[in-house]
Amino acid sequence: RDLKNLVILDRIDNPAAIAELKAINPKVTVTFYPYDVTVPIAETTKLLKTIFAKLKTVDILINGAGILDDHQIERTIAVNYTGLVNTTTAILDFWDKRKGGPGGIICNIGSVTGFNAIYQVPVYSGTKAAVVNFTSSLAKLAPITGVTAYTVNPGITRTTLVHKFNSWLDVEPQVAEKLLAHPTQPS
Numbered sequence: 001r002d003l004k005n006l007v008i009l010d011r012i013d014n015p016a017a018i019a020e021l022k023a024i025n026p027k028v029t030v031t032f033y034p035y036d037v038t039v040p041i042a043e044t045t046k047l048l049k050t051i052f053a054k055l056k057t058v059d060i061l062i063n064g065a066g067i068l069d070d071h072q073i074e075r076t077i078a079v080n081y082t083g084l085v086n087t088t089t090a091i092l093d094f095w096d097k098r099k100g101g102p103g104g105i106i107c108n109i110g111s112v113t114g115f116n117a118i119y120q121v122p123v124y125s126g127t128k129a130a131v132v133n134f135t136s137s138l139a140k141l142a143p144i145t146g147v148t149a150y151t152v153n154p155g156i157t158r159t160t161l162v163h164k165f166n167s168w169l170d171v172e173p174q175v176a177e178k179l180l181a182h183p184t185q186p187s
Contacts, residue, residue: 037083080127103146
């Protein structure tokens with residue numbers, strides 16, 4: 001409600017999706033910047049400086065990047081956890097009330113696997129548990145930083161993420177099919 005600007009940071013430019021977002025509410029300015037959450041904090045800070053210079057204020061950060069491929073252990077950790085921590089750390093330079101910032105809201109996208117691991121994908125489940133714990137710590141720091149933090153922990157969602165992926169050490173070659181046999185939610 002009362003949204004003025006929506007800034008999308010993603011590795012993939014999707015003009016059709018941007019146009020769809022603009023059509024939903026033409027009063028909202030939608031802007032896209034290419035961004036990979038695995039870049040160093042300094043690079044993220046540089047991009048945020050550009051965004052803050054243009055918009056003056058940013059109220060909410062939604063950390064939603066994620067992959068589900070336990071064959072790519074380092075990348076899964078880098079995207080699902082390290083990237084989220086780095087992006088959070090970078091935006092705190094702008095929001096932290098100890099530095100004169102206005103505060104803000106961080107919404108980290110976790111997963112029910114952060115509480116109940118899917119044993120076939122322990123790397124993915126572990127990163128989501130780390131997200132839940134990191135966010136819990138951030139939330140407890142809110143009186144100090146002025147930054148509110150919470151997670152959204154969806155169950156199995158029908159996205160490309162769960163249609164085909166690799167289990168850890170190939171312990172379960174049919175894991176995608178087994179997961180999709182459970183109740184799911186639309187994306």
